[in-house]
Amino acid sequence: MTSGISKADFARMIAGAAATIRSQHAVLSELDCAAGDGDHGATMLRTVDRLEKAFAPGGPEDLKTCLKDAGWSVLGVDGGASSSLLGVFFGGMADAAANDMTGMFEAGLAALRKQTKAQPGDKTMMDALVPAIQALRAAADSGKSVHEALFDAAAAARAGAEATRSLTARYGRAKFLGEKTLGHADPGAVSISLLFEGFYKGFSNLKGESGNA
């Protein structure tokens, strides 16, 4: 079954993502101190604030419109590389049909790829994002529920982020630190895994409450 989601579903996912980021932002900044300029946690806090606002009640009813607005708003975080990339990602999600969550995430990734040549293995957010979205596709193709799909995606993102420890950075500010980045996970990749963990929790909690998976 292809899994459509509503604005309400996505709003819950965003709320979940905001919660995980807020609980972990200090870790993100520490990682960025080791391999960048130390501001990634602060940037992600401003990013999730804006994502939440874009999905706040009273906003447009249409999910695509909300995503476009969210993307634009995140671009405006002025937080360097990651906020530009995440803005492109969320904005790009609006390019696909709203009744296909997997397609939307794929559309976001496609938009992102227009802005960066980074591939998994280059120690960037791509190391978490690409496997996460591949997991969504696999789940959808094998007819899993959104709940299950998001669970698989979060697991894949975490694994991808973990794996960046053993990589040396080839993109972004960290590129210039080369070998020195070995042993530290990439902050952007960890952010992606936190976002997907939040998507899963946010989506499922309430489904859980409403009793069915």
Add this chain to the structure above:
Amino acid sequence: MTSGISKADFARMIAGAAATIRSQHAVLSELDCAAGDGDHGATMLRTVDRLEKAFAPGGPEDLKTCLKDAGWSVLGVDGGASSSLLGVFFGGMADAAANDMTGMFEAGLAALRKQTKAQPGDKTMMDALVPAIQALRAAADSGKSVHEALFDAAAAARAGAEATRSLTARYGRAKFLGEKTLGHADPGAVSISLLFEGFYKGFSNLKGESGNA
């Protein structure tokens, strides 16, 4: 007996003074770190270099001329307060008759007093210089030899410099450190005691050699 001295005598005194300063300049800078800007040792090194040059062989034969030149040259050390004051002092010595050493030192002090209101007790070079010159006068009046007079002067200068430990600065840069200067001897006063110790040693050594005191 009033004690005249020759250019050769004074040149030996200067050589002796240069030696004591060179052996102690680090101490002077340390003291100036505690109560000033740390450059007093360096300034005194440049000062004694110039004093020696002024009395080097080949220069003017006349002691007064040498002292005038020495004073002007020391003013040119560009070392802040102390080089200006010592330049005035040595230059001022030329205002008295060359056959009266005590009178010459008194003339130097008189010239210095035109430039500073500092009195013994204010924690400046005056705390060593004034007693040193009083000792010269006393020695002269009681008919002591130059050798003895310089010995008394050096002792008086050292005592005066020592006593500055228990004073708080009221002149110069150190003024602003007030109480903080308690416990440290005043660098300028210590320089004066080193100069007089050197005057004594420089004058006497050779006299010693030539057998009579």
Add this chain to the structure above:
Amino acid sequence: MKMKKFINKPENIVAELLAGFALSHPGQIRLVGSNLVARAVPKAKGKVGVVTLGGSGHEPGLSGFVGEGMLDISVAGEIFAAPGAPRCLEAIRLANNGAGVLFIVLNHAGDVLSANLTMEMAKREGLNVKMTLTHEDISGGTDPEDRRGLVGFLPVYKVAGAAAEEGQPLDACCEIAERMGRNMRTLAVAVATATHPSTGQPIFELGDDEMEIGMGQHGEAGTGRMKLKTADETAEIMLDMLLKDLDVKAREELLVIVNGAGATTLMELFILFRHVDQVLKAKGIKLARAKVGEFITTQEQAGFQLMIARLDNELIRLWDAPSNAPYFVVR
């Protein structure tokens, strides 16, 4: 070492510093739109607009060079972070006086991402914009993509800004900026770290007796970590690398810029410059123009950037043209 900076809430640093900057230079600059630094008196219609973007925390860079004869608008991001595309697009719209806009971008990952997005959006709106990238830091290697934009932005702003002021068309302004860019090289050295004003953390570590040649604008590592050297030794090592990379020949005319990183004194910069001049004389290379001071800093980092640029007659004329930017006044 504990950070000791005169700030208020870390999250307000950029807004407050921009406000103070504008208040202290009312006759020269003002804040417009979304905290964009613009000229107090906009440029005459029909002249090319010149816009730049960059993170904050590098004052007077980059906004200190907005003014008659240089930039029209500077888009300042958060501390060490590029501003996003929306404010850059807003700046380009505002700077367009009907003759198009030159968008000068320093090669740093975040800045380039924002700039590329901005260009796509501007094109979609049919705005007439050309983007030029500065990347003159030779420590990055030979691939231009790996060469960061350091203090070389200054001559590029200056000559492109002067050309625009003269009324030269966008293509010409862009060509001049690129010619300046092709002919300049920079190398940075650091001896002591800065603290990040928002996090209070040191941005890199260096041994008590070490220096690092090739250090980037935000403490991104360089290649040459070595024992601390004298001013003359350091200047000589860096100048030789720069002359070689730019392939400077005797009798050519150079612009030399010595840029202090923050805590390194003008006293030291003069001592360094003195030896640069001696080495150039020895090689028969002409020192055409020079600038010594703090143009782009990294907080209280200690170190400096040495930049050389080959000048032709037109570039010299444009470098000498008047400017009224708060931190680059030329009569």
Add this chain to the structure above:
Amino acid sequence: MKMKKFINKPENIVAELLAGFALSHPGQIRLVGSNLVARAVPKAKGKVGVVTLGGSGHEPGLSGFVGEGMLDISVAGEIFAAPGAPRCLEAIRLANNGAGVLFIVLNHAGDVLSANLTMEMAKREGLNVKMTLTHEDISGGTDPEDRRGLVGFLPVYKVAGAAAEEGQPLDACCEIAERMGRNMRTLAVAVATATHPSTGQPIFELGDDEMEIGMGQHGEAGTGRMKLKTADETAEIMLDMLLKDLDVKAREELLVIVNGAGATTLMELFILFRHVDQVLKAKGIKLARAKVGEFITTQEQAGFQLMIARLDNELIRLWDAPSNAPYFVVR
């Protein structure tokens, strides 16, 4: 902390920095006589000469302000040490264009000693010289003799220099300098020490969470050692003391200068200035003119000086007059 400075032999610092300064500003200044910093193009005959003296290690102060519209000659001493009378006398002779010389002296023990000696010698030579002393540091107490000369030298150089350039006679130039001096007040604060470039020693000690209000130009102690405060709190404390001491009334017009000590960033100075402006507005005091930057530093000391000065119309006109000093260009 080990000192990390780009120097060569400590004993050569001053000669080398002056050489580098002159080489980097050939069109504006040159070294004459015994390493005196003079204008590249001497002032026209019949105009009053303006001369100053002071220790080195405070760049761009004081020699950075030699140029058309400001100083004719600056006599630089050793690091933190006043130059002696002989070179000051030489400077006054050279600066005399037949209309006499104004000798501007900052109130520091060593400088005043040299200046007094210089004046005696100049008088003996029959030179027409007037000396004016700047002492605006209110931390010294109420006795003017105890008030040091801090960044207030800048407006005094500027207005006296502009008056001389206009061709005003020596008495008028001196009166203007003294009027500027009477109407200005400065307070300094330090949060981190500098190292003495010759000795490598820190020039004072401060706790990790302390700041000291009233710190002098060379780390001479102030009166107000306290816990580190925010930018706004610090600005407010200092501004209130200054306004009270100068007895500033609502609607009066002020010049405000925020001078960085060395390691304190322009970012911080802007944040501080922003609040100074807010407080003045709240009190109904007019901000007539402002200057934010590094005009006199103490190596890599962290802290700043806040100066306020009451301006009248003539002083405003002279402050605005053109200047071509390397570190104070006014169009």
